[in-house]
Amino acid sequence: MKAMGASGAVMAVRVLSVVVLLAVVSTVGAEAVVASGLLTTDYYARSCPRLSSIVKEEVQKAVKVEKRMAASLVRLHFHDCFVHGCDGSILLDDTATFIGEKTAAANNNSARGFEVIDGIKAKLEEACPKTVSCADILALASRDSAVEVGLSERYPVFVGRLDSLNASRDEANLRLPSPRANYSELKKNFEFQGLNEVDLIALSGAHTIGKVRCQIVRLFLNDTDTNAEFRSNLAKECPAGGDDFKLQNLDLKTPEKFDNNYFKNLRRGEGIIRSDQTLWSTPGINQAIVWDFARNQKTFFRQFAFSTIKMGNIRPPAGTKGEIRENCRAVNSAPLVASE
Numbered sequence: 001m002k003a004m005g006a007s008g009a010v011m012a013v014r015v016l017s018v019v020v021l022l023a024v025v026s027t028v029g030a031e032a033v034v035a036s037g038l039l040t041t042d043y044y045a046r047s048c049p050r051l052s053s054i055v056k057e058e059v060q061k062a063v064k065v066e067k068r069m070a071a072s073l074v075r076l077h078f079h080d081c082f083v084h085g086c087d088g089s090i091l092l093d094d095t096a097t098f099i100g101e102k103t104a105a106a107n108n109n110s111a112r113g114f115e116v117i118d119g120i121k122a123k124l125e126e127a128c129p130k131t132v133s134c135a136d137i138l139a140l141a142s143r144d145s146a147v148e149v150g151l152s153e154r155y156p157v158f159v160g161r162l163d164s165l166n167a168s169r170d171e172a173n174l175r176l177p178s179p180r181a182n183y184s185e186l187k188k189n190f191e192f193q194g195l196n197e198v199d200l201i202a203l204s205g206a207h208t209i210g211k212v213r214c215q216i217v218r219l220f221l222n223d224t225d226t227n228a229e230f231r232s233n234l235a236k237e238c239p240a241g242g243d244d245f246k247l248q249n250l251d252l253k254t255p256e257k258f259d260n261n262y263f264k265n266l267r268r269g270e271g272i273i274r275s276d277q278t279l280w281s282t283p284g285i286n287q288a289i290v291w292d293f294a295r296n297q298k299t300f301f302r303q304f305a306f307s308t309i310k311m312g313n314i315r316p317p318a319g320t321k322g323e324i325r326e327n328c329r330a331v332n333s334a335p336l337v338a339s340e
């Protein structure tokens, strides 16, 4: 929820008292998780003072081993937030009672970085057990990843999210944008999340790092809004009938650096995914925004930071129960529930 009003606070109290009652009745020593509803930058200041340094250190280690991991972790936070709010739902493995998000179209054979999140969680369970949500780890790791590879705007990360008790592949398929989407579909998809065109374009700038499979690249080799020479070079890299899993850099010029080159590429007709090129090729205010980001990296960086904070505020529907997971891949065996 965006800001907890009086009714939200009442609801949280009611839900918490139910939890306390259940705990007494079943004599399970479950502590209720108190969620204020509002995200803040100092939520864990006392309960986990080493949180930022642990996450930063683990992200730095992972990116040193593999540069691409920075991109993968930035993407995980996005895919988490667009499905039922930023609630760590993308991290849940399938269970007997639900099929989770990992095999949704946009994630299957594509979303990665789960072991890095597990590693961070393990360090945090040592330092401050049962305290930090997996959803918050994703938000922090996303920022630290982008900064590690060039984003010079170390924006504040707002925390205090709860982890979901459930996940749904169908919902992920419905909410994660398709690479085939045209501009108006993308705009609608982001509007559903409370994000506008500036957010859409700034956040798409994350494609200045990371990789895409030939399977996806091939879908757009006939698109005429991209540059013909660029297309024919890509066609050589991703020939029909070739390896679907071969990877291409999303930004061919500075693939490992978080910079504004993505927008310069779009202006040259060198957007690999249709959803990228359309941000420049579709007539409208979007073109002025792309122009602005291409010309001024600082403007892009500031907007990327702002839009990421906004995206990080996407919350599960009010009243949704959550917990602090001990293992990011599974709900706790005795759920410690509170209400969003």
Ligand code: HEM
Pocket: 068, 070, 071, 072, 073, 074, 075, 078, 109, 110, 111, 112, 177, 178, 179, 180, 181, 186, 203, 204, 206, 207, 209, 210, 211, 212, 213, 214, 216, 250, 273, 275
């Ligand atoms: C606007 C709609 C978007 C669409 C349709 C889209 C689609 C895609 C696709 C198809 C890939 C390649 C996946 C693969 O081949 O396995 C990709 C990669 C990536 N996306 Fe997006 N994306 C969008 C927005 C975003 C946003 C908002 C972010 C983050 C803020 C983001 C971050 C990334 C990153 C960093 C990668 C590379 C990941 C890696 O190398 O592991 N994307 N995206």
Ligand SMILES: *[C@@H]1O[C@H](CO)[C@@H](O)[C@H](O)[C@H]1NC(C)=O
Pocket: 103, 104, 108, 109
């Ligand atoms: C996910 O990918 C695997 C391996 O390519 C494939 O066998 C499976 O059918 C895919 N799952 C879904 C739901 O598309």
Ligand SMILES: *[C@@H]1O[C@H](CO)[C@@H](O)[C@H](O)[C@H]1NC(C)=O
Pocket: 097, 098, 166, 167, 168
């Ligand atoms: C989890 O989500 C699935 C699919 O949306 C739903 O059928 C199921 O009832 C949910 N389970 C819980 C415990 O909320």
Ligand SMILES: *[C@@H]1O[C@H](CO)[C@@H](O)[C@H](O)[C@H]1NC(C)=O
Pocket: 182, 183, 184, 185
């Ligand atoms: C965008 O795609 C949707 C769905 O395929 C379609 O209905 C719409 O006409 C398209 N819009 C434009 C401007 O091409």
Ligand SMILES: *[C@@H]1O[C@H](CO)[C@@H](O)[C@H](O)[C@H]1NC(C)=O
Pocket: 218, 219, 220, 221, 222
């Ligand atoms: C691109 O055009 C060629 C030649 O017309 C055709 O064979 C191919 O199937 C098209 N590819 C896609 C992805 O539409």
